[in-house]
Structure formats: structure tokens, C-alpha cells
Amino acid sequence: MDNQEQQASAADVLTQAIASKLDYLSTLQAAVQHSDDRQVYELLDQVRYYEEVKKTRSTRSVNHLAELVDNIHPQIAHYLSDKLIDYLGHIYPFFYYEEYTTGLFHIYFGNWWDRRLFGDLDVINVRFDFDKTEYQKLRDSFALESQNQRLNTAKIESISAESEQLQSLVDAQATRDNQKSELRDQLKENSGKSSLPWDSGKLKDERQRIIDQLTKLADEDEKALNAHKLIKANDDKILVLSKEDTILNYEKQSIRDSFDDFEHFEAHNASLYADYLNSLLGKSEGEVTVDD
């Protein structure tokens, strides 16, 4: 091959490459124009589409054409979200979505007070990206249910016990005051006793015993003084925990209403892509039937 021939063939190859990109883009454009979301999804990830929807291996080799539209994913997601969120609304009636910036969606769980920000909706991949911490709390909360416990039951009980203890310290103030005055009298008596050599060791021991008891009571007095503040702080902690339990309870109830249990919920999430595209497939096939 001479240079010219080489040049020509290189141009052919490039033309071909450009043509296939143009073809990809114009097919995508046509799909959008015809509101054929199913085809848009197919074009975005052909490998996944064939594996999960067609249940066959993609006959085509991986062509990376989808990378062409990587930088317009926000616009694509914004476009696709319309039908997807409509579909999700029927299956997950307890999720609420907020498009916080073009094509990016926060998921909120429920419409109750201080509902949780539960993660993001990945429209392009038809997938929930749940917040790991929040999701784990929900999972744990389901697991604890068999033991008739809520997520924070144990914590609330231990804080309540602490508050009760503090309260009894406060309530016992009068008793302590009596004990202290008795002990002080004993102390006076002790120091007044003649210190015969053979008694001095005993008296000293007794004196120490009284002082130890007084110190212990003084410590309790000090704790009692701070008790109200601590009890108030404990109340605030309990409120936060009860609130979380209440929210988790609403979440569990929502999941049970729609999916019976957590396992079914997770199974649905796992097959969301295939389920959604099949539903679109069903629709477009339906349209074809009507046209026929």
C-alpha cells in the first residue's frame, strides 16, 4: 500500500467510526422524540439490557457508544425521571422524590414530620442508592421486631433507669440530711471521748468510718444538685430516640402495607431495572397491538 491508499483506508475507517456514532445518536434522538423510554434505556446500557431484560448475552461487542452521552446524563435523567417516578409511585407509594439539581433526585421516606432523607434515586440505572446508615437502621429495626423491640428500646430503658436513679437521689435528700446530722453528732462524741491509750486505735478507726460515710453522702448531695439538669438532658435524649423509633415504625408499616415484609421489599429493589423495562416493553407491545 502506498501512502495515498493508506490515507484513504484510514479515512474510511474513521468515517465508519463516526457514522456509527452518528447512527447511535440519531437512534437515541429518535427514541426521545417518540418517547420510547425503553429504547433510551437499551441504548444507555445494551449489555445490561440484554442480560436482564432479554435474558440473553448481548450479541454485540461492547461498543462504548453510550459514553458519547455521559456528559448529558443530567438532561437524560431529567427526561427519564418523568415516567420512572410515575411507575415508582405505584409500587413504592411511600417514597417522595426531590430533584435537587437537574437529573439528581433525593429520596424521602414518607410524608410524616421530619421524614428521613433516605438516599438518591439513580434514574439512569433505575436504582435506589439508599443511605447506608439509614437503611441499616431500618433493617435492624425489622430484625428486632421478632423480639418485640424497637431499635432504641434498650437505649431508652437504660437512660430512663438512670433518670429514675437520679430522681431517687433527689428524693432522698431529707434522709441524707438526717444521716449527716447524726454522723456529725457521732463525730463530736468521738472527739470528746477521753483518749486512753488502749482506746485510741478504736476511736481513730471509728472516726475514719464516720468521715468516710459523710464524704459518701456529700458526693450524693452533689449528684442530686445536678440531677435536674441531667434528667432534663436525658428527657431530650429520650425524645430524639423515641422520635427515631416512631419514624422507623411508620417506615416499617409502609413497607408492610406494600410488600408484606422486608425481604419482598429488597427483592423488588433488586429486580427494579428488569421490572421497569418489562413494564415499558409491555406498554410498547400493547401499542403495537392496538396499531395492528
Add this chain to the structure above:
Amino acid sequence: MINENDPSTLTTSGRLVNYNDAIKSGLETGLKFTQLMDQLIKTNDADKLVAAATELANFTLDSDFVTFPHQYSNADYYLLFMSRMLELHDQGKNVILQSRDHREELTQQLTPLGDRGTFNFRVESSENGGVFYRERATGQSLFYLNLERKMFRFNSHALTQLFIIDLHDTVPAETVKTSVKILLDFARYLKEDYGYSVDFNILDAANRQNYAVRSADLPAGVVDRLFVTAAKNDYMLTNGVNGNGAEIQLDKGVVLDIFNNQLEGQPEWVMTVHDDDQKVSWFDVLLKYPFMRDWYLEDLTDLEIASDPLIFA
């Protein structure tokens, strides 16, 4: 030189004429008073009733030369006025006016409440004027009335203390409701018939009524507490429609909202109670829902609905 204003310059007959005139004027004042009393006690014309009460509210019966040893206080004319006003609206039986033996002093009872409350008016001594309608045993001033300024203001603090706290354990909610309705109706007549400016406060059942809570910047925990306690009582506190507060659907289409009414600048937390018939007030909610009452009373320092600050400081 004769100076009419200086008795020392007058002749004897001149002095007698002056004395006589002063007595005449004192007696005329007395006569005028009896006319107004007649009008207050007997008239069937609501306009004349209001006119008589307004004049009597500031009437000075004694003069330098004529004094009357037996007198009711100005506050008593207000009680009389209130009874008559209700009577002219066919509600005379709802209050019982009692006069004490050997003393010119009136007290009033609300018929449904019976001897659980005895009421009278207390004259405001400051230059604002007007009177406070007060429960005698507790000293709670339920409302303020000023006939000259055509003002009527309910006091949320006193209504809560007396009816939601003090009488809660011993008087059925329904009785409280019918008793308070008498006061409410009285205020309503003044507003509707005489254009009084009335603040119904926590008794206002209108949907547009914003009940401003005392703590303009409400601590977040207060609403959280309602969320938790509502859930325990099978009510769900949801996010408010306007996105900056909370809402709770009670029974029979009654919806309570609590939200920050100022999106910019100084916060102002308010509550609203909505129902299609506009018949339910915050006070009614407190009477009907024990968990709402508990919540309100626990954080009363923050949540108490504000009353007119110029009257109830």
C-alpha cells in the same frame, strides 16, 4: 368688685343662689343617673342598652354638694349590661346575677357552671380604662372590655388556667364548652351589632385565625414531642403543606397546623385549626383531645397562645 368665682366677694343672696344651683346640679346628676339605670335595667332596645352602659361606665354620681351613701360600683353596671345584653338575645337564663344583702355589690354565675365559678368585673385603674371580667376565687381575668373604645379582648392565659387546668378534673368538657360559649356569644353580639373590635383569641373558630405562640422561635423539640405523642395516639404528624411546619389531621376533617409564619426575618410560630364549618377553635381541640392538652400544657411556657400584649402584659 364682684367675682362670681370668689364667694367672699358675693352678697349673702348671691351665695345662696350659688349653693342652690350646686344642689340642683347635684340632684340633676342623680336624676340623670336614675334615667340611665332605668334604661340599663328596662330597655328592650339594644342600642339604648349599650348607650346607657357606656355612659354609666364612667358616671360620677357624687358632687361636692350632693352625695349618695348607697352606690353600686361602676363595675356592677357592666355585669348588669352583660346580663341584659344576653337577655335581649334570648340568653338571659344563661347567667345568674346575684346581689349581696345589705351591700350594693353584684356577682354573676354562668348557669351551666353553677357555683364552680363566680364572676365580676374589676375596673382597670390605669388611664387605659375599661374592665376585666374576673373569676373571683382564682382571680383569672378571662376578658377585657372597654365600652368607650369598643374593645373586647379574650385572655388565653386565664381561659387555659381556669378551664383547661383548674376545672379540668371536676367539670365535664361539655359543661366548660357551654359555659365559655356564653362569653363567646356576648363578645359576638358586641362585634356583630356594634362593630366592637374583638379578639376571640383561642376561642376563635375562624379558619384564618393564626394563633401566635408565645415563643416566637419555637424549639424544635416541641414539635418533635407532638409527633411522638400523636403517633402513640394513632394520629400522624405530617409535614405541613407550606413545607415549613407540621400538620395533623384530627377527626371529622379538623386539621391543625403549626408552622413558622415568617419565611424571612424574625420567626413567628403560629397554629391554625381548620374545619369546613369553621366551628372548631384551638380551645375546642384542647377540650377534646387529651394528648393535645398534655402536649400544650407540658410546653406551655413556649406554646401559650399570645393575648393582646397591651392589655394582658
